[in-house]
Amino acid sequence: MLFMGRQRIRDIRHDELITATITAVHKRGYAAVTMTEIAQEVGTTAASINYYFGTKENLMEATMLRLLNLLKTAMLERYATAQTPRDRLIAVLDANFDDRFYTVAHCNFWMQFWASAPYTDSLARLHRINRARVTSHFRAELRSLVPHERREALREALQCYMDGVWLEAAQSTAPLNAAHAREEARYVAGLLLKNSD
Amino acid sequence: MLFMGRQRIRDIRHDELITATITAVHKRGYAAVTMTEIAQEVGTTAASINYYFGTKENLMEATMLRLLNLLKTAMLERYATAQTPRDRLIAVLDANFDDRFYTVAHCNFWMQFWASAPYTDSLARLHRINRARVTSHFRAELRSLVPHERREALREALQCYMDGVWLEAAQSTAPLNAAHAREEARYVAGLLLKNSD
DNA sequence: AAAACTTGAATGATCATTTAAAAAACTATT
């Protein structure tokens, strides 16, 4: 309890501020949002954010880390019950359109992060790592599903499709329908794989 | 000649500065790039940009307009010689991966513009107009190629795929291979349409 | 000579970040 007590406020603030960052970036844009605006989302001050995160860049990094972990969790959950290679491919697709993850605010933050990642070392690193992870999952699952010559082309097509869906989701004015996105993704994957051999 | 002369320098600067904007945004990022950096790309000063474009926002808008026009031109050229609906669909796809258009710097500017468009009225307008145009082209060509029930799903899939390819291209460190991108796009479109009925 | 163009030096606004001092939460002791 002693230790827990020490950590509690810090953890609460950490979560609050990351949530506030996603909301504020969605409202005002990654480039335009100020520390004060983020702070106001949860009724605190910019100085407080610096107390907990040090810099704006760290805050953005921590926010992106939360999204990456959300994606990873969604993926591992589905992986745990997948039996066949096809199941596992669908697990990867579905994870990307998980209810908890596939929201306008999340896709929007992701898109804006993506656009500015190349210009900030710490963000570029996160981006690279995640990209490599998704790619290797796709490669592994496609190995036993499509012939060797077409594998990379199909993997790229699938990844581009998914990125494109997020991009569109990021601009949406209405709430997203994650279940529908999963169906569409399966349909598209089905078409791409059906004739690939 | 008088009139031409009057316009010449203005036109040259206009072109130079738009090119400089694309390069500088690629180097430094849409959010981080300064007027001075853009000016330095062509050895002039920030004040000069303001003389010609008034504001940074106008400059960005003009830059995006050039890309939009490049895309439109590439499309119309190919449309002119397309005979069948299938030809016209391929024309739309190929235009998006035209040699003049599909470069890292262009895709990068496009991506960054895309991410920040929702937060600036004039840019949002451009974005909306372009999006509507591409969508209506796809709808028109798919009308006679795929059954009614699947048309929207396939159109969305194709558009998302193309957006995703741009997104990846924007991050590339090597020069792009536009011809290869066109081939891939045809291959993907082929798979999507083949089994859709 | 007039118009168009250029630029170095202000201007003024906006921000992230730091500081210092106060408030709150927690711990240990009695």
Place this chain on the structure above:
DNA sequence: AATAGTTTTTTAAATGATCATTCAAGTTTT
């Protein structure tokens, strides 16, 4: 369970840096 001491948290105000934009005085072109 009250209290004094310690650490953690909060914030208003200062700091300092960065920029887009404007200005005014030049230069070049027509």
